[in-house]
Amino acid sequence: MATDDLMTRALEALGDDGPLSVEAIHRLADLADLPETMTIAEVADLLDISPHTLRYYERAGLVEVARGGNGHRVYDAKAVRRLVFLTRMRLSGMPMRDLRHYVSLVDAGGHTVHERLDVLVGHRDAVRRRIRELTLSLVAIEYKIATYGGSTGSDVQEFGTTTGTDRTALPDESLRRALPAE
Amino acid sequence: MATDDLMTRALEALGDDGPLSVEAIHRLADLADLPETMTIAEVADLLDISPHTLRYYERAGLVEVARGGNGHRVYDAKAVRRLVFLTRMRLSGMPMRDLRHYVSLVDAGGHTVHERLDVLVGHRDAVRRRIRELTLSLVAIEYKIATYGGSTGSDVQEFGTTTGTDRTALPDESLRRALPAE
DNA sequence: CTACGCCTTCGAGCGCGCTCGAACGCAAAA
DNA sequence: TTTTGCGTTCGAGCGCGCTCGAAGGCGTAG
Numbered sequence: 001m002a003t004d005d006l007m008t009r010a011l012e013a014l015g016d017d018g019p020l021s022v023e024a025i026h027r028l029a030d031l032a033d034l035p036e037t038m039t040i041a042e043v044a045d046l047l048d049i050s051p052h053t054l055r056y057y058e059r060a061g062l063v064e065v066a067r068g069g070n071g072h073r074v075y076d077a078k079a080v081r082r083l084v085f086l087t088r089m090r091l092s093g094m095p096m097r098d099l100r101h102y103v104s105l106v107d108a109g110g111h112t113v114h115e116r117l118d119v120l121v122g123h124r125d126a127v128r129r130r131i132r133e134l135t136l137s138l139v140a141i142e143y144k145i146a147t148y149g150g151s152t153g154s155d156v157q158e159f160g161t162t163t164g165t166d167r168t169a170l171p172d173e174s175l176r177r178a179l180p181a182e
Numbered sequence: 183m184a185t186d187d188l189m190t191r192a193l194e195a196l197g198d199d200g201p202l203s204v205e206a207i208h209r210l211a212d213l214a215d216l217p218e219t220m221t222i223a224e225v226a227d228l229l230d231i232s233p234h235t236l237r238y239y240e241r242a243g244l245v246e247v248a249r250g251g252n253g254h255r256v257y258d259a260k261a262v263r264r265l266v267f268l269t270r271m272r273l274s275g276m277p278m279r280d281l282r283h284y285v286s287l288v289d290a291g292g293h294t295v296h297e298r299l300d301v302l303v304g305h306r307d308a309v310r311r312r313i314r315e316l317t318l319s320l321v322a323i324e325y326k327i328a329t330y331g332g333s334t335g336s337d338v339q340e341f342g343t344t345t346g347t348d349r350t351a352l353p354d355e356s357l358r359r360a361l362p363a364e
Numbered sequence: 365c366t367a368c369g370c371c372t373t374c375g376a377g378c379g380c381g382c383t384c385g386a387a388c389g390c391a392a393a394a
Numbered sequence: 395t396t397t398t399g400c401g402t403t404c405g406a407g408c409g410c411g412c413t414c415g416a417a418g419g420c421g422t423a424g
Binding site for chain 3: 232234235238242252253254272277278279
């Protein structure tokens with residue numbers, strides 16, 4: 001069935017270039033050897049977010065950051081590791097609200113481990129659903145691109161024209177039905 | 183390499199239940215036989231969005247909808263098909279701004295086909311990047327769940343305990359390095 | 365000494381995508 | 395006739411996640 005083919009190719013096509021910038025990957029590759037302490041600018045650079053956002057996260061109660069003698073923030077390795085985790089969760093769509101909840105569990109002590117796992121599992125499932133949702137949309141978009149003729153409303157006649165030519169192994173009827181005009 | 187294994191399993195795990203509700207899939211399965219016209223409530227039900235949102239899309243210039251004798255909106259098949267497309271693009275993360283642009287191209291006539299394709303291809307690439315981004319996060323989250331011991335900052339010692347037991351074929355070092363505390 | 369650069373706190377503002385509510389119209393049911 | 399239900403227009407409000415800017419401190423370079 002052609003839908004599976006397209007789905008497979010859609011998934012394969014993801015092997016191109018990552019969505020994370022190459023620098024960001026490099027910077028995150030070796031979390032093992034983090035410096036003892038970092039400035040806000042260094043952390044911002046590491047995480048690819050602005051100092052403003054870092055201060056915002058701190059204000060939101062997601063992380064505690066010490067101050068140096070000059071009043072400047074001093075991020076130790078523990079704070080940085082937590083921020084790496086937090087930004088990863090944010091990037092995958094976890095709301096600030098849930099993140100605050102999770103952090104409060106962590107700070108509450110070891111007896112909250114079970115509930116923390118519930119949060120993680122819930123988010124994992126949400127990410128899975130979102131990926132699936134996006135993959136379905138991707139298939140639809142790729143189909144539309146593959147069959148695009150420039151329809152401006154009266155679209156039906158164009159879908160029959162490529163039978164025989166078969167320029168890109170077009171998907172099946174179920175897709176055609178799911179992909180309307182424009 | 184174990185990372186690939188986890189990645190593969192992460193992708194396979196997506197085969198569970200779709201993110202779209204079963205009803206929504208059923209309702210969208212047969213776009214071929216749409217009724218001649220639909221009310222706002224019917225379209226809202228079909229697309230799983232609120233009538234408020236439908237009016238908002240119309241106000242935003244994304245679609246024109248006729249009025250019946252009583253002043254009520256009358257959605258014809260063409261409008262419904264466009265709205266199906268629009269909601270699919272929205273669901274996959276295309277901003278309203280881009281959607282407005284695309285619609286303006288469609289309404290401008292056939293000479294904009296090339297530019298329309300550019301928009302679609304651009305969005306396709308964005309969706310691909312987002313899927314990849316989410317997949318990476320998913321792998322990280324699954325790793326964290328699999329190895330969770332309840333670390334509260336001093337996390338390092340826990341990552342060595344499972345060597346030998348090998349309860350779930352844990353991934354490799356590169357992942358460990360990418361997944362910090364909490 | 366001045367200027368620069370990087371940092372601080374705090375409160376306000378912004379862009380997005382809805383979401384809501386008030387005030388009203390029309391038609392069928394009780 | 396009154397009520398119920400579904401619709402209309404329009405403008406305002408909301409939740410989210412930043413993002414910005416003002417006003418100032420501190421330390422080094424020129």
